[in-house]
Structure formats: C-alpha cells, structure tokens
Amino acid sequence: MEMKRKQLGTLTLVAALFAGTCLLSAPAKADTAAGEAMFKAKCAGCHGADAKGKEAMKTRDMSSADVQKQSDAELTAIITGGKGKMPAYKTLSADQVKDLVSYLRSLKK
Numbered sequence: 001m002e003m004k005r006k007q008l009g010t011l012t013l014v015a016a017l018f019a020g021t022c023l024l025s026a027p028a029k030a031d032t033a034a035g036e037a038m039f040k041a042k043c044a045g046c047h048g049a050d051a052k053g054k055e056a057m058k059t060r061d062m063s064s065a066d067v068q069k070q071s072d073a074e075l076t077a078i079i080t081g082g083k084g085k086m087p088a089y090k091t092l093s094a095d096q097v098k099d100l101v102s103y104l105r106s107l108k109k
C-alpha cells in the first residue's frame with residue numbers, strides 16, 4: 001500500500017513536469033480575438049466591421065474563396081507592404097499581423 005502511494009506520487013510529478021515542459025515549449029499561438037479587435041479598430045473603415053468588404057472601397061469579402069485561397073505569407077505581405085489603395089502597416093509587430101491573419105482565417109466559410 002505504502003509503495004503504491006509513492007509510485008502514484010512519482011507518476012503525478014512526472015506528469016506535471018511533462019505538462020509544464022509542453023506548455024513552455026509550445027510556440028505562441030495567434031490571438032484571434034485580439035486580431036478581430038485590431039481589425040475593427042484599424043481596418044473596418046475600408047473593409048467593413050465584419051470584413052465583408054465595402055462597395056465604395058472595392059474591397060473584397062475576406063471570407064470569400066478569392067481571399068482565402070491566398071497563403072498566410074501573401075496576406076501578411078499585403079498587410080505589411082500594402083497593395084494598390086491598401087496602405088502598408090509597417091508599424092505592426094509580427095505577432096499583431098499574425099493575429100490579424102488568424103482573424104481573417106477564422107472567417108473562412
């Protein structure tokens with residue numbers, strides 16, 4: 001009985017250490033909610049609060065296949081480098097752009 005309890009304790013400790021290591025080594029995940037908030041604050045003027053696009057700006061529905069078929073790298077390049085009337089957002093951090101792309105991906109139908 002005493003032995004079993006000790007083994008269980010060791011097992012719990014090993015499991016806890018393992019879980020801790022996994023958490024620490026996992027790459028930072030994009031924050032979709034932060035991306036959505038940023039989009040509404042900075043991008044909605046031209047893309048619409050729901051990212052469905054604005055007729056007057058000739059922006060496309062972000063949930064459409066035409067937008068979604070582009071790679072993360074392509075969307076990132078447009079956000080940071082601009083395209084046509086789309087301004088370049090050079091001051092956003094890589095993580096912020098990742099959050100924005102993650103939000104756009106979440107709109108995929």
Ligand code: HEC
Pocket residue numbers: 039042043044045046047057058059060066067070075078079083084085086087089100104
């Ligand atoms: C001043 C208006 C304006 C603002 C503000 C703006 N955009 Fe744009 N955006 C555009 C226009 C216009 C296009 C279409 C560019 C083209 O294809 O010629 C575009 C295209 C894009 C595309 C490519 C989509 C497609 O149709 O393939 C992405 C992604 C994008 N914008 C993201 C963003 C994000 C994220 C923000 C906010 C950080 C933002 N935009 C802010 C005007 C704007």
